[in-house]
Amino acid sequence: MVATAIIAAPAFAAEPPPLSLYGSLPGVERAAMSASGARVALIGRVGEKRTLVLLDEAKKPLRAVDLGDAKVRGLYWAGDDRVLLYKSDTTNLGAGFTTDRAELFTMLVIPVGQEKPWIVFDHNERITGGVQGFYGIQQREGRYYGYFGGITLEGDFRSTPYLRTTDPMLYEVDLVTGKTLEIARRYEGEGFRDWLIGNDGKVRAWLDFEARSGKWEVQNAKGQRIAQGVNRLGQVSLVGLGGTPGTVILAEEPEGQDGRWTEIPESGGEAKEIMVGTNVDHAYFDENSRQFIGWREEADRPAYHFSDAFRQKVANATVKAFPGLSVHIQGWNDAFDKLLVMTEGVGDPQTWWRVNIRTGAAGELGVSYPMDAGSVxxxxxxxxxxxxxxxxxxxxxxxxxxxxxxxxxxxxxxxxxxxxxxxxxxxxxxxxxxxxxxxxxxxxxxxxxxxxxxxxxxxxxxxxxxxxxxxxxxxxxxxxxxxxxxxxxxxxxxxxxxxxxxxxxxxxxxxxxxxxxxxxxxxxxxxxxxxxxxxxxxxxxxxxxxxxxxxxxxxxxxxxxxxxxxxxxxxxxxxxxxxxxxxxxxxxxxxxxxxxxxxxxxxxxxxxxxxxxxxxxxxxxxxxxxxxxxxxxxxxxxx
The missing domain is CATH 3.40.50.1820 (Alpha/Beta hydrolase fold, catalytic domain)
Known part of the structure; x- marks a missing residue:
């Protein structure tokens, strides 16, 4: 085999950085951009404390929240006025469960102002076990709603509520008032159920998988079966709403065959295979319509593909602006003219940027591991x-x-x-x-x-x-x-x-x-x-x-x-x-x-x-x- 040309190592300081620079949590570890792009949420170290910081367009702090040792799993904006922080905790379950301990998930809602943060389901005594699945955020008539799975206790006013099953119901939660509304029932049987939410906040389709037989089926909002099959290994899932209006995307990896994506008409009819010959690392969906708009290619360095010409032009220009580096587009505003980007590679210890496409400016927000380029x-x-x-x-x-x-x-x-x-x-x-x-x-x-x-x-x-x-x-x-x-x-x-x-x-x-x-x-x-x-x-x-x-x-x-x-x-x-x-x-x-x-x-x-x-x-x-x-x-x- 022909030997690979090996890149030269740059000159560096005689003394390497201390191990604490690498081992401590990074200066910036996670970030998200608000709907307008005017605000950014960052999680990183402020002094010696792990902190969530909300910044305006001029990098002025709007709010800071000490996170302590919280195990953060996700960070999202609902509009411009509140942030959702997804975290987990290791919890002892006690008797009656198939395992002694579990990692339970919590969604914390943090207003930009000085209102007190609150926890999804925290004041609903009939929902237990935290959040059992997050199905996104949707704006409707000027309000933002979140969609979450929750384990629901059985019983009525005549009996003490009890736990019958750990299969979750699907709930809509008003992200201002915390009001909870059940919008879909759980799976009854051995297996699982997965849902897709439309931009009206209603279930557009769901997938049921039966573990004993491997049988699965997709139903539309009217409860009509629009696809079915058998997958013994359970390698079947709903990806999201299709790029073609009135369709949903199903991903499946049949035994002994290549994986495939199919676009299924919600009204029924012939499914169409899409993304043939591609290697998809992540799918992107429009924040408002919830339809499929593009994907990130699985490659040594990220490559981006959008169906809309403007988005594709913006993605291409952003990658081009950081030559020789891996460019991770972490988020964007609704107009897709302000992007949140992390770069890394030779000489770059993970730098975070706010990119303004209209002005051509890239403002640095922070560095994950602050060191000089020669030490990388x-x-x-x-x-x-x-x-x-x-x-x-x-x-x-x-x-x-x-x-x-x-x-x-x-x-x-x-x-x-x-x-x-x-x-x-x-x-x-x-x-x-x-x-x-x-x-x-x-x-x-x-x-x-x-x-x-x-x-x-x-x-x-x-x-x-x-x-x-x-x-x-x-x-x-x-x-x-x-x-x-x-x-x-x-x-x-x-x-x-x-x-x-x-x-x-x-x-x-x-x-x-x-x-x-x-x-x-x-x-x-x-x-x-x-x-x-x-x-x-x-x-x-x-x-x-x-x-x-x-x-x-x-x-x-x-x-x-x-x-x-x-x-x-x-x-x-x-x-x-x-x-x-x-x-x-x-x-x-x-x-x-x-x-x-x-x-x-x-x-x-x-x-x-x-x-x-x-x-x-x-x-x-x-x-x-x-x-x-x-x-x-x-x-x-x-x-």
Whole structure:
């Protein structure tokens, strides 16, 4: 294979930035633009506090709200006068549920003025469990309404309300008064129901999925069936209202076939396949009509496609204004002439901008990781061949100011595994690069973003070809002379943590150390945990068997079963409140390694979830990681 030209690392200061710059929550981590574009909401650090700040057009603060350790999952404007903040909390459920704890979601409504913020459903004693799904915001007759799922207690005035099912009803909530109106009933059965809301605030269509049989059907507002089928794995969903008036868009991935989008007439009739041959990363819908207006292409750098010529011209001009960088359009006003943009890439540690198309001005709102351009490790996409000839793409980040020759290396597989890495500013990667390491992030088979066939190529390949795809990247780096293969460690989180453990147990002789953050060690136990939490849902069972393998095969790919073969020191880092990969996964691996007499260190993150949402524990993770890696794989060649 022809070697990829490696970008040169710029000169940088002799002393790298402190780890606290990377590990603390970013200066700006999330932002949203109001309907007129005159106001912006930012979440970031003000001093040492994590704060929501509302700014006017002149960047004058209108309101600031201390968020503490809130785990923010979304930020939205309702017009120009109020902001919706979507957050989650880990909650103990008690007896009677299929799992002991759950992540419950809350929507906080924050007026721009000094009115007191309030919580959706907080004063409705018949709705419990917070928000169970968010279906958007809609303006109608000058008022804004939000649409939310909510678990509703049964009973009437003659009986005490009780919980019969956790399937949610659909509610409309007045975002000024908090008044709640039920607009659609829940699904009755084992499966799920999904709704589409029209610009009149009424349900335009809904999808019912029956878990036992895999049967699904779409009904219109009159309750007439307009589409149906069978999908055993539950890979079917409503995307939104179609670009053609009077249609809805359905996404489905039939077993053994490519995924497809179809536009279905609401009145019934023949469905039309759309977006053929495209790789959609995100769909865009008009804020007022709620119709499909465009999409972001899945690519190394974002690419935007709009059906309207003006929007397309604006998107093209915005991307062109930041040459050489990844341009993330995060939001826009109703007129689409003011945009909220985040840029990142070589020399750019994530900069946030308010772009005015009419004036051609781009005003900087803040930087996620404030450092000089020379301290940003340059990153780029590279390609190599796996052992069986499959083409694998990867992100390669180099240490600032060092020649790309014979470098110590950190191999860092992503989580998911149906995810992928991009050539942008990654705080883990940049922290390691700043300490002198080349960092390779392979998009191994099973990764998202390279088509259905590539993703399905990872099915039942945990610990097998997915694992060798990762180590084939290390061999490629060594063959190019970029990395010293004798000075390599493997680091990852979630599935990447599994791959890190597998790299020193299922594989041998490759790495000087392994760090698994929230990693999977016992695959069979993880599958059992997921099935229990789903109340042994048949769709979940089929999907897990399709992706990971049959129950009898899972011990053969579980690092905990091969702890005695570990050939390098291991660090395990795990949050106690992790619901996605339970803390017990690291605890079991720690016990197995100790019993086998292998060097291991367990770092416990109190109160932390799967996503490292809290500042203190995020920094604690990074400091432990860097300490361990530099001890076992020193970055300077003389050791």
């Amino acid at each position: 490790g340059p990153m780029q996409m590279v390609n190599y061949k796996a052992g069986d000839g499959l083409d694998i793409a990867a992100v390669l980040t180099l240490p600032p100011g060092r020649e790309a020759k014979n470098l110590p290396v950190i191999v860092m597989p992503h989580g998911g595994p149906t995810a992928r890495d991009y050539p942008g500013f990654d705080w883990w990667v940049q922290a390691l690069a700043s300490r002198g390491y080349a960092v390779l992030q392979p998009n191994f088979r099973g990764s998202d973003g390279y088509g259905v066939a590539f993703r399905r190529a990872g099915n039942r390949e945990w610990g097998r070809k997915m694992q060798s795809d990762i180590s084939d990247g290390l061999a490629w780096l060594a063959a190019q002379g970029i990395a010293d293969p004798k000075r390599a460690c493997i680091v990852g989180a979630s599935y990447g943590g599994y791959a890190a453990l597998a790299g020193v147990t299922l594989q041998q002789g490759l790495y000087r150390c392994a760090v698994a953050v929230a990693g999977v060690s016992d695959v069979a136990k993880l599958v059992a945990t997921d099935l229990r939490a789903s109340a042994y849902d048949k769709t979940m069972k089929a999907a897990l068997a399709e992706e990971i393998g049959a129950k009898t095969d899972l011990k053969a790919i579980s690092p905990v079963a091969f702890a005695a073969r570990a050939d390098a020191p291991v660090m395990l880092i795990h949050g106690k409140d992790d619901l996605r990969v339970p803390f017990e996964q690291s605890k079991a691996m720690d016990a197995a390694l100790r019993a086998a007499g292998k060097p291991v260190e367990l770092v416990v993150l109190p109160g932390e979830d799967h996503y490292l949402s809290r500042s203190a524990t995020r920094l604690a993770m990074l400091e432990a990681l860097v300490r361990f890696v530099t001890a076992h794989n020193p970055p300077d060649a003389g050791r």
